[in-house]
Amino acid sequence: MVLELRDVSVAYDGVPAVQGVDLTLDDGQVLAVLGPSGCGKSTLLRAVAGLEPASGAIAWDGRDLAGVPTHRRGFALMFQDGQLFGHLTVAGNVGYALRLRRRPRAEVRARVAELLELTGLSGYADRLPGTLSGGERQRVALARSLAVEPRLLLLDEPLSALDVGLRERLATDLRAILRAAGTTALWVTHDHEEAFVVADRLAVMRAGRVLQSGAIDEVWRAPVDADTALLLGYARTLDGAAAAMIGGAAGIEPGPEGLALRRSALRLDDDGPLTGVLESFRPTPDQVRLRVRLDGPDVGGSAPLYDAVAPLDRPLVVGERVRVVVDPTRVAPLGSRSLRGSL
Numbered sequence: 001m002v003l004e005l006r007d008v009s010v011a012y013d014g015v016p017a018v019q020g021v022d023l024t025l026d027d028g029q030v031l032a033v034l035g036p037s038g039c040g041k042s043t044l045l046r047a048v049a050g051l052e053p054a055s056g057a058i059a060w061d062g063r064d065l066a067g068v069p070t071h072r073r074g075f076a077l078m079f080q081d082g083q084l085f086g087h088l089t090v091a092g093n094v095g096y097a098l099r100l101r102r103r104p105r106a107e108v109r110a111r112v113a114e115l116l117e118l119t120g121l122s123g124y125a126d127r128l129p130g131t132l133s134g135g136e137r138q139r140v141a142l143a144r145s146l147a148v149e150p151r152l153l154l155l156d157e158p159l160s161a162l163d164v165g166l167r168e169r170l171a172t173d174l175r176a177i178l179r180a181a182g183t184t185a186l187w188v189t190h191d192h193e194e195a196f197v198v199a200d201r202l203a204v205m206r207a208g209r210v211l212q213s214g215a216i217d218e219v220w221r222a223p224v225d226a227d228t229a230l231l232l233g234y235a236r237t238l239d240g241a242a243a244a245m246i247g248g249a250a251g252i253e254p255g256p257e258g259l260a261l262r263r264s265a266l267r268l269d270d271d272g273p274l275t276g277v278l279e280s281f282r283p284t285p286d287q288v289r290l291r292v293r294l295d296g297p298d299v300g301g302s303a304p305l306y307d308a309v310a311p312l313d314r315p316l317v318v319g320e321r322v323r324v325v326v327d328p329t330r331v332a333p334l335g336s337r338s339l340r341g342s343l
C-alpha cells in the first residue's frame, strides 16, 4: 500500500469532524470516500493534503507525513469548481505548474499536448476557460492536476457542479483518464453512483466516521448495516420474517442485520414465488413502478407494502392478484462482514 491512515481524527474548536479513520490505498488505485454533506469528507481530504492538523498517523510509502508541509507531499488537489486561471488559455492552465518549476519550454509544450490528448481536449489549447462548458473546464482542471505527476490526486466532489447526465459521462471518462495515467487517487463524493463508476475501493462515511471500507463490489454486495446500505443507494432494509421471506424468494440468506433491497429488486412475474395485491402503479419512461401488498408478515408493524417494477407493456389493474420475483443481484445481506473488515 502507498497511503495509510491510522486512527486519524480532526476537530474544529473541540468539535470532532473526523474521528478514528483507518484507511489504506494501493498504488494506482482509486479510493472513493462516499458520505452525505457535512460528514467530514473534505476535512479528511484536507488532513491528507496537510492543510488541516490531524491526530493519528498519515503515512506515504511507510513514511509518516507529520511535519511534511503540503507543498512537499507531492499531492495534487482538484475541486468542484476547478479553480482555473481565467486569464490563461487552456494550455496556459495545464502547463502552469510546469512553468513554475522552470521546465524547458519544449518539454512543457510536449507534456501539455500529451495531457490535452489524454483528457480529450486536443484542439482546445488556445481557448480561455470562460468559453468552455462546465464539463470541459473540469477536464482542464484534471489535466492541470496531472501535469506534475502527483503521487496522489485528491479530488473533492469534482463533478458535483455539473448536471446529472454530464456527471455520469464525465465520471466514466475521468476514471479512464486516471487509469490510463496510472494515478493513485482519493475521490470524495456524496453520489453513490459516481463512487461506483470511479472507484476500486470504497469507504462509506457518516458523522465523521468510516462505517465500512473495502473493495467496491464487496462493500456493495454486503453492507455492514442498514445505515451503510441506505448511503449506498439501497432503497429499503428489512429484518426478521420480512427479510426471511424476501431473501428466501431471492435465494439469498439474510445477514445478522437483515436484508437491503434496491428499488427495483421486486418484479412482477407470472411464475414468481411471492403473491400479493397490486395497490397502485405509475408508468415511468423505462418501466412501470408499482406498490404491491405481499401476502406475508407485516414489516415493522405496518402493512407489507413493497415497491416493484413491471415492463411498460404489462396491462395492470389496481386490486388484481399478482405474482412477484426477487432479483438476487438487487438484494444484499446486511451485517455479514465485520466492520472495516478488509481494508
Ligand code: ADP
Pocket (backbone or CB within 6 Å): 012, 016, 017, 035, 036, 037, 038, 039, 040, 041, 042, 043, 044
Ligand atoms: P463534507 O465535505 O463531508 O461535506 P466537511 O468536512 O466540510 O464535510 O465538514 C465536516 C464538519 O466539520 C461539518 O460539521 C462542518 O461544519 C465542520 N467544519 C468544516 N470546516 C470547518 C472549519 N474550517 N471550521 C469549523 N468547522 C468546520
Ligand code: MG
Pocket (backbone or CB within 6 Å): 038, 041, 042, 043, 156
Ligand atoms: Mg465537502
